[in-house]
Amino acid sequence: MSRDAFEALERLAGGLGTAILAFMVLTFWIMVSAACLVGVGLLMIPPMLALTRAVAERERGRLNRWGLEVVTPYLQQDTASGWTARMRTARRDPATFRDLRWVATHGTLGLVLGVIAVLMPTMTLRDATFPFWWGLVPRENQVTSFDLPITTFPAVLVAALVAVVVQVIAVMLAPRMARLQALPGVRLLRPHPSIDLSRQVARLTATRAGALQAHAAELRRIERALHDGAQNRLVAVVVTVAVAKRALAREAAASGLALDGPRAALDEAQSAAEQAVTELRGVVRSILPPILEDRGLSGALSALAAGSAVPCALTADDLGQLPLSVETTAYFVVAEALTNVAKHSGARKALVEVRRDGGLLRVVVSDDGKGGAAEAGGTGLGGIRRRVEAHDGTITLTSLRGGPTTIEVELPCGS
Amino acid sequence: MRIVIAEDDALLRRGLVLLLTGEGFEVVAAASEPDGFLAAVAEHRPDVAVVDVRMPPTHTDEGIRAAVEARRLHPDLAVLVLSAYVEQAFATNLLAEGTRGVGYLLKERVGKVEEFLDALHRVAEGGTAMDPEVIAQLFTRRHAPMERLTAREREVLALMAEGLGNTAIAQRLVVTDGGVQKHIRSIFAKLDLAPTDQVDRRVAAVLHYLES
Numbered sequence: 073m074s075r076d077a078f079e080a081l082e083r084l085a086g087g088l089g090t091a092i093l094a095f096m097v098l099t100f101w102i103m104v105s106a107a108c109l110v111g112v113g114l115l116m117i118p119p120m121l122a123l124t125r126a127v128a129e130r131e132r133g134r135l136n137r138w139g140l141e142v143v144t145p146y147l148q149q150d151t152a153s154g155w156t157a158r159m160r161t162a163r164r165d166p167a168t169f170r171d172l173r174w175v176a177t178h179g180t181l182g183l184v185l186g187v188i189a190v191l192m193p194t195m196t197l198r199d200a201t202f203p204f205w206w207g208l209v210p211r212e213n214q215v216t217s218f219d220l221p222i223t224t225f226p227a228v229l230v231a232a233l234v235a236v237v238v239q240v241i242a243v244m245l246a247p248r249m250a251r252l253q254a255l256p257g258v259r260l261l262r263p264h265p266s267i268d269l270s271r272q273v274a275r276l277t278a279t280r281a282g283a284l285q286a287h288a289a290e291l292r293r294i295e296r297a298l299h300d301g302a303q304n305r306l307v308a309v310v311v312t313v314a315v316a317k318r319a320l321a322r323e324a325a326a327s328g329l330a331l332d333g334p335r336a337a338l339d340e341a342q343s344a345a346e347q348a349v350t351e352l353r354g355v356v357r358s359i360l361p362p363i364l365e366d367r368g369l370s371g372a373l374s375a376l377a378a379g380s381a382v383p384c385a386l387t388a389d390d391l392g393q394l395p396l397s398v399e400t401t402a403y404f405v406v407a408e409a410l411t412n413v414a415k416h417s418g419a420r421k422a423l424v425e426v427r428r429d430g431g432l433l434r435v436v437v438s439d440d441g442k443g444g445a446a447e448a449g450g451t452g453l454g455g456i457r458r459r460v461e462a463h464d465g466t467i468t469l470t471s472l473r474g475g476p477t478t479i480e481v482e483l484p485c486g487s
Numbered sequence: 488m489r490i491v492i493a494e495d496d497a498l499l500r501r502g503l504v505l506l507l508t509g510e511g512f513e514v515v516a517a518a519s520e521p522d523g524f525l526a527a528v529a530e531h532r533p534d535v536a537v538v539d540v541r542m543p544p545t546h547t548d549e550g551i552r553a554a555v556e557a558r559r560l561h562p563d564l565a566v567l568v569l570s571a572y573v574e575q576a577f578a579t580n581l582l583a584e585g586t587r588g589v590g591y592l593l594k595e596r597v598g599k600v601e602e603f604l605d606a607l608h609r610v611a612e613g614g615t616a617m618d619p620e621v622i623a624q625l626f627t628r629r630h631a632p633m634e635r636l637t638a639r640e641r642e643v644l645a646l647m648a649e650g651l652g653n654t655a656i657a658q659r660l661v662v663t664d665g666g667v668q669k670h671i672r673s674i675f676a677k678l679d680l681a682p683t684d685q686v687d688r689r690v691a692a693v694l695h696y697l698e699s
Contacts, residue, residue, distance in 0.1 A: 299571045300546055303594070304496035310598035311502035315509055318600060342598055349595045353572050362572050365547070 080246035081189055083138060087178075087253040088186025090131045094179035097127050101175070118158040121168065128171045131178070131257050140254060145170075145263030166264045174260040178253075185253045192242045199235030203228050280464070280484075281395070288396030291360045298356050306349045313342045360396075361403055369399040369426070376406055377424055381414040382439065388426040394433065398485045401459050402426065402435050405467075405481050408452045409437035417441025417477060428485070435481040443475030456481070488611055491533040492517040493524035493550065494569075495542045503537065503597065510604060519543075521553035528557050528564065535611045539594075540570040540577060551577050558584055565610045569594045573620045586690050590616030590650070606650075615650035615693070622648050635677045643670040648693045 097120075104120055107113030125146070132142045145167040162168045195217035206214060206228045215221050216231045263269060317338045324331045356362070363372045370388045377386040394402075406424055413422045419441030427434045447453040453469065456479075460467045464484050471477040490512050494500040497519070504514050516527035520543045528536060536557060540550040554566045565588035570577060578591045590610040596618060597603045606616035622645045636644065639660075646656045657667045671689075678695055680688045 296546060300496070300541060303571055304499050307594045307597065308496065308498040308502045310595050311499065311506055314598045314600045315502065315506045318506075318509055346595050346598060356572070362574055366574060 077243040077246045080250040081193070083250040084186055084189030084246065084253055086134055087182055087250070088190055090127065090134060091178050091182035091186045091253075093127045093130065094175045095183050096179075097124055097175050098179035101172075115155070118155060118162070121158070121162050124168075124171050124175055128174060128261055131174070132261050135254060135257050135261070138254070140258055142258060142261050143263060143269065145261070166266075170260045170264065174256050177256040177260075182253050182256065185249050189246065189249060193239070196235040196239035196242070200232050200239065202232050202235070284395040284397050284463075291396060291400070292365075295356055295360045295362075295365075298352060303349060303352050303356075306345050306352065309345045310342060310349065313338055313345065317342070360400060364396070364399055364403055369394060369402060372399075372403050373406055373424065373426060376403070376410060380410045380422060382410070382417075382419050382422050384410060384413075384422040384424060386424045386426075388424075389428070391426065391428050391433070394428075394485050398433060398463060398483050401463055401465070401483060402433060402481070404459055405435050405456050405479070406437060408456050409479050412445065412452060413437070413439045413441065413477075416445065417443075417475070419475075419477075431484055433483045433485045435483070436478060438476060438478040440476050442473075443471045443477050444473040445469065445471035445477050453479075488535060488607075489513045489515050489531065489533040491515060491524065491527045491531060491536045493519075493521070493527075493536065493538045493542065493553065495519050495539060499539075499594075506597070506600065507537075510600070512607075521549050524553055525557060525560075528561060532561070533564070535565045535567060535607060537567050537569065537607075540568060540574075548577060548580075551580055555580060555584060558589075564588070565613070566590070567592065567607060567610050567616065569597065570618075573618065578617070578621050582694070586615045586693065587613045591621060592616065592618045593620055609650050615648075617649045619645075619649065636674060640670050640674050640677070643667060644674055644692060644696055647671070647689060648696055 100120060100123070104113045104116045107116065129144065132144060135142045147165050147167070199216050202216070202222070203225075206222065206225070214223065217235075220231070222228050222231055317335065320331055320334055320338065323329075324335075361372060363375055367375070369391055373388055374386055377384040406426075410422060410424070413419050417439050419439035422437065422439040425434075425436040425438075427436075445453070447457065447469065457467050460481050460483065466482045468480045469478075470480075490507055492500060492503050492507075492514060494503060494517070500517050500519065504517055507514050515531040515533055518524035518527050524536070524538065527533075536554065538550045538554045538557075540548060542549040542553070550568060554568055557564055558566055566581070567590035568577070568581060569592055571594055573593065581589055581591055588610050590606050592603070592606060596606070609616050642660060643656060646659055651659065653664055653667045653671070657664045660667070671692075674692055675688050678692055680691055680695075
């Protein structure tokens with residue numbers, strides 16, 4: 073038997089699994105439909121729809137595993153609550169009816185094909201070996217798999233020969249049967265041809281670009297509010313307290329009083345305000361490094377590379393216009409990675425590469441250190457991952473014990 | 488000493504006026520935006536201008552540009568720039584036109600009144616005043632000639648960049664004047680600065696350092 077036939081049998085057997093489920097769902101639907109005639113069945117429709125979707129999703133997963141790309145077509149997840157809302161969502165989605173048609177075909181035709189595929193080899197094997205054990209069983213058991221009584225040895229030989237021929241035919245037909253069984257799924261479980269997924273993709277891309285831009289505007293607004301508002305007020309406090317301290321000192325000198333209490337209080341007020349200013353600057357830097365606004369990503373990265381404790385080479389081509397939040401993320405990835413290189417790797421040199429491939433910004437930071445970096449080690453890699461994933465990006469860490477270490481980050485940045 | 492202030496935040500502007508007046512300076516004008524500041528400088532011809540980097544309309548580097556412009560129009564004017572954060576590009580722009588009478592401080596240094604007044608005097612007398620943060624940031628950068636310096640020599644160079652003279656450096660590092668001179672000679676040698684009459688080697692070393 074060829075490999076194709078084996079694979080086809082495997083598919084048919086797998087299809088039998090979902091076909092049994094589809095058959096059960098079909099039976100339930102018939103029962104529910106009958107119950108609808110007296111009213112109570114109506115309540116069962118939404119859960120039945122959910123069950124149908126679940127089974128259909130299972131079949132999609134199975135077909136995808138076999139390389140037949142079947143994308144989930146639902147316009148909306150079934151998250152509405154309340155009978156009317158759920159019914160409305162389901163009715164508006166053409167996929168609902170296509171799912172039902174699939175249940176009807178796969179639960180019948182698919183089931184029959186699956187059963188034949190699974191039983192056929194067993195039956196033919198039994199009949200083909202019939203001549204060897206025919207004489208050993210009681211007379212009432214001397215029947216072929218198709219229940220024909222066999223009483224003479226030549227008949228046994230004929231039956232065995234027929235079984236072999238049937239098996240050969242089955243092997244030849246198996247791939248076609250498998251295709252036939254998968255056909256309803258491939259036809260009906262894909263999105264209806266009228267639903268253009270590319271339009272949805274375009275819309276999602278546009279809304280994401282809009283969200284990124286809004287995010288950037290928001291970052292700028294916060295940065296401005298903190299620098300020009302809160303920070304200035306705090307510095308004004310620092311200055312005013314300083315003025316008060318100087319006045320107090322003069323007063324103390326003129327009057328001969330010690331005035332140590334008020335002076336200590338003012339000292340405390342001043343150092344608290346100064347600390348607040350420093351902390352505020354740290355906060356602003358962590359949400360939008362001022363250098364990014366002033367010099368763009370390439371400039372900011374070369375400043376990072378120049379400031380790295382481990383000698384660091386930077387290659388960055390012309391990156392073009394990037395959303396500010398993507399630049400911020402890329403900046404923090406490099407900053408955090410270089411900090412890790414300096415702190416943990418023992419490397420002698422590091423390399424930062426930043427490249428743009430159409431709608432992707434690729435950032436690679438590598439070093440020649442001792443490796444063994446893990447996200448669990450409190451190395452700030454978890455923070456990088458969260459930032460990157462918030463932008464739908466991916467991060468790959470390669471760090472074998474003994475080195476070297478490479479962090480590769482890809483960020484979608486519109487096109 | 489006659490001073491013009493350019494600061495857009497009303498509260499901080501008043502604080503600065505209060506502080507400087509209290510210390511016996513004459514604040515001849517306090518402007519809230521770049522144009523008013525340039526007009527005030529033209530009108531009052533002050534000795535020193537104290538300028539905030541971020542000012543209307545865009546709150547980015549208007550203050551630096553106004554300061555550079557004021558220096559172009561009035562080359563004798565000393566300028567002390569106050570910044571919300573350290574941005575080396577600001578410092579470089581400011582120093583591009585020359586290091587005489589220029590200062591760049593973080594805003595909150597004003598609260599350390601002695602340091603602030605010291606910087607103000609130094610700038611007014613034609614010296615340089617750089618915030619230790621600026622120097623510290625520049626220090627983390629690596630550059631071949633700088634790597635030849637010893638830790639002590641870098642310290643000395645950093646203090647030179649802040650604008651301190653030999654005696655002040657000696658006091659800060661608790662060494663003798665002669666010791667400081669020895670370090671400085673060594674720095675000049677390592678940075679390949681030969682003694683000539685054309686170039687002030689001290690300024691050249693600092694510039695070298697700032698630009699590296």
